[in-house]
Amino acid sequence: MKTFIAKFIFALMLVTQFAIAAEEQATIRVNDPWVREAPPSATLTAAYMVIENTSSQEQTLVAATSPAFAKVEIHQTVKKEDGMMQMVPMPKLAIPASGKVVLKPGDYHIMLIDRKQDLKEGDKVDLTLEFASGDKVVLSAPVRKMPAMEMNHPMHQPENK
Numbered sequence: 001m002k003t004f005i006a007k008f009i010f011a012l013m014l015v016t017q018f019a020i021a022a023e024e025q026a027t028i029r030v031n032d033p034w035v036r037e038a039p040p041s042a043t044l045t046a047a048y049m050v051i052e053n054t055s056s057q058e059q060t061l062v063a064a065t066s067p068a069f070a071k072v073e074i075h076q077t078v079k080k081e082d083g084m085m086q087m088v089p090m091p092k093l094a095i096p097a098s099g100k101v102v103l104k105p106g107d108y109h110i111m112l113i114d115r116k117q118d119l120k121e122g123d124k125v126d127l128t129l130e131f132a133s134g135d136k137v138v139l140s141a142p143v144r145k146m147p148a149m150e151m152n153h154p155m156h157q158p159e160n161k
Helices: 002-025
Strands: 028-036 046-051 059-065 070-080 086-091 093-095 099-103 108-115 124-131 134-142
Touching: 028 124, 046 059, 046 093, 046 124, 046 134, 059 070, 086 108, 093 099, 099 108
Parallel strands: 028 134
Antiparallel strands: 028 046, 046 099, 046 108, 059 093, 059 124, 070 086, 070 108, 124 134
């Protein structure tokens, strides 16, 4: 009987460890990722999504990569003193504990620079998001046309360095 109880307790501990490990690995969820369709002459575009942090600690997005683009940056669109909108690179983006950050046109976004291939509506763009914790989230974002209500948004001007 003692052997059975010992085996049962050991099995229960293993199941608990696997459940905890699975929960820790799934702390970042990405919902509704998409990439803006750009004209064939454009060499850059942007990716949007909702990044959700299900953990009890802040997570920090520090980089992103894509095989379809030479360079990928985290950006935020800000309003300058003259009223013009400007895209500003950010070294990182904090995702609050048990919270989310929405990447959308006119706000936070992933800037995709120097396109290596033509992309049209319906294509997929592979992206890898890298976090300060060392975690990576790999996703495939569909290319979509810009929603009609966003088409009237003022054009953004990249920051010159």
